[in-house]
Amino acid sequence: MITPTAPGYLLLDRSKPAEISAAIAQLSASPYAFSVPIPRAALAGELSALWLLRGGRIPSRFLDHTRGPTVITIAGDPASGTPAPAPDAFDQAQRLLGWAAFVLIHATGGMEFQYRMVVDATRQFRRVLLIETTTARENDWLALVREEAKRRCAKGQILPGLALSARLRGGIHPITGADQ
Numbered sequence: 001m002i003t004p005t006a007p008g009y010l011l012l013d014r015s016k017p018a019e020i021s022a023a024i025a026q027l028s029a030s031p032y033a034f035s036v037p038i039p040r041a042a043l044a045g046e047l048s049a050l051w052l053l054r055g056g057r058i059p060s061r062f063l064d065h066t067r068g069p070t071v072i073t074i075a076g077d078p079a080s081g082t083p084a085p086a087p088d089a090f091d092q093a094q095r096l097l098g099w100a101a102f103v104l105i106h107a108t109g110g111m112e113f114q115y116r117m118v119v120d121a122t123r124q125f126r127r128v129l130l131i132e133t134t135t136a137r138e139n140d141w142l143a144l145v146r147e148e149a150k151r152r153c154a155k156g157q158i159l160p161g162l163a164l165s166a167r168l169r170g171g172i173h174p175i176t177g178a179d180q
Contacts, residue, residue: 008056012042012049034110038071041119051075054085057092063099071122072096076141077106077132077173084134087144097148100129103161105145107138108173114164125160135172138165 012020020043027036042049047069052058058072074093076085087093097103102125104118122128131141142163149159166173 008053009058010051010053011062012039014042014045014048017043032110034112035115037112037115037119038073041122047071047119047122049073052090052092052096054089055091058096063095065099065127069122069126069128071118071128071130072099073130073132075132076137077134084137086137087140093144094148096129097145097159099127100159101125101127103129103131103145103148103159105131105133105138105141105161105163105165107133107135107141108164108166108171135166138163138167 012023014020020039024036024039024043027033027039038047038049041047048062048067049071050058050062051073053075062070062072074090074096076087076090078084090096102121104121106114118128118130131145133141145159145161149161152159
């Protein structure tokens with residue numbers, strides 16, 4: 001079973017390939033098999049992968065701009081059917097946006113190509129923030145990302161990003177509506 005590295009976050013440690021392989025096997029046999037490109041890339045040594053859990057903190061050593069390619073996922077799309085957490089449930093959300101060189105808001109059902117895209121973005125931009133959320137919280141996250149983009153624009157910088165949304169097809173995510 002995939003368990004948090006420390007309270008509040010999960011790290012796929014490249015120095016522990018057996019643990020990453022076990023995580024890949026567990027994910028592959030689950031409804032979340034679409035997300036295996038990220039741990040596969042971590043196993044191959046292409047990137048570091050961390051997941052921030054509600055109320056958790058990513059240690060500052062992982063937010064060093066000189067580190068190798070890193071993807072940090074804000075785990076805001078509850079698999080348990082509980083309500084999706086708002087951005088303020090993640091104390092580091094603003095800091096992580098400041099760290100990121102690319103942001104992807106994922107508010108739709110998962111498909112493997114989307115997670116391969118995250119791996120590709122991490123190779124190119126080196127610091128990727130993946131925000132997993134639901135339709136109910138999508139606008140909250142978009143507003144926070146826009147604030148960071150405006151802050152950077154005022155300094156002559158950009159924040160590239162992408163939002164994948166079920167709303168574009170007239171849908172909601174998750175389809176159960178448990179968090180609506």
